[in-house]
Amino acid sequence: MNLFKLFADLARVDPDVYGRFDSRRRVFRHLGTTGRAFAQAALPGLLSGLFQKAYGQAALSGEVVTVLNLALSLEYLELYYYRTGLSAGILGAADLAAFAAIRDDEQGHVAALRAILNTAAISDPGAAAFDFTAGGKVQPFANTTSFLAVAQALEDLGVRAYKGGLTTLLANKAVLRVALNIHSVEARHAAHVRTLRRGGIGVAGADGGGPNNSLPKSWVSLRENNGPLPALTTAIYGPGTTAASPAEDNLVQARVNVQVNSSSPGAGLALTAAAASEAFDEPLDTQQVRTIARQFVAAGNSQGLFV
């Protein structure tokens, strides 16, 4: 298929064709001119859904599909993790109820993302596609402690991942709203898991999560001393691969050092670096999300997850 002849032909019957493509306008301006090499390099990633959207069929941009399928992959990871954990015989009654609710939420999120993605959604990978030991780093179903440690890792990772994908969804308001409304639910999950990990609502959390992250607050504090399983969780609280994805101990928002910018709310409470880091959760870029999540994929990765 000669793409450039295609666009040239289209332009003959539809003078407005270039205006219909709502992304990368400058790419199309260069079609058939000296910018061909650039346009040619950029086109393949844009073609999926491009014509459909331009001519009225409901479709999502390639970027949006990528972000949503990454989210969907994470939701499957969580869903199968919780399903497995709930039948492992390690949880007490209260935890069983809580994690059943969490599992139901993840199930709903899978459904929501599949509905948006339609035929562009990845296939259901099935539980066997995952290795919940992350290559032998942990035995999550051996006891509640290990189960909760990985749960915290997955939920905090999920919050960072959704947050990292939000700006890609800016142009698609309906999809953005769904992503926001899933993102905050994951944050609720994360808070509950952290509360359980420190010993419940009656136990005070420590700045930075305490030694070995044994006393995590319900919010992310500094780098959590690298989390409950450093070989796995250091990256979850650390920086991503982009400037927009700093580590969780970041204090600068929009070039403002938020600690310096603020004052004690009273009662002699100091405005600590820990508090300043806790008040803002950080995003994680898609590349880093994939790198971390890939650890949970079973050998062989027959489904091509997180690549």
Next chain:
Amino acid sequence: MSKLFSRTGVFSPTPLASAAVKRRTFFRYAGATAAATTLALAGCSKDGATPGATDVGNGDIGVLNFAYALEQVEAAFYAKVLTGAYFTKLATTSAEYQIFSDLARHEQLHADFLRTVLSTSALKVLTINLDDQINFNERLTAPGAGKMGVLPAARMFEDLGVAAYNGAASFLTTADYLLLLGKIVSVEARHAALIRDLLVASGDTTLGIGFAGADVVDSKTRQELASTPASVLAKINTFLGADSQLTATKLV
């Protein structure tokens, strides 16, 4: 309107008004009238439909001011919690002392931050009235009591905040602002989840499982139930003085 972010996504803030000034007194006396501010209300306008009300504005500035208004109220609430008998009687090593200390700090941080980002486009300091509806000496709402206890009030503000951020964010047009509000909303959700768990442990049966009950997370879609800016302000206005009523007629 100050355009804080350039097209390339690099944040280039306009010079901040009095950047070095600490905001402590600003919030301590948030309940006082006649705030000595000379800020130009560039993003705001008098709402003719509701005499005396101020509209938060439209676009990015409207959304940011909407968020700022919410954070002003939350910061004032938690600052007041710190002075009431519920908090002052807590052992400093206790979980709830730690929790409410953090909540107060976080909301102060949020309000101060939004105020700084908005700069000369910031909404005025609001007259906030919490005592009519909240009893800061009580942890829970006593049966038959006319005022909310601290925990129920905190839960109300936090759940409202999550619904508000989620309902307003899609009116933003600038990616950098969306990310900033995204960084805040997940923290509010963590706050809400914990306070709900505290309440369930104290016998509250209206919050379902707690951290993510059906009153905040839709039981079919399993997604947060977001609220429109107008509906959020209808609730927030009950905590604002007559001279500080707000509308969001452009955020629709």
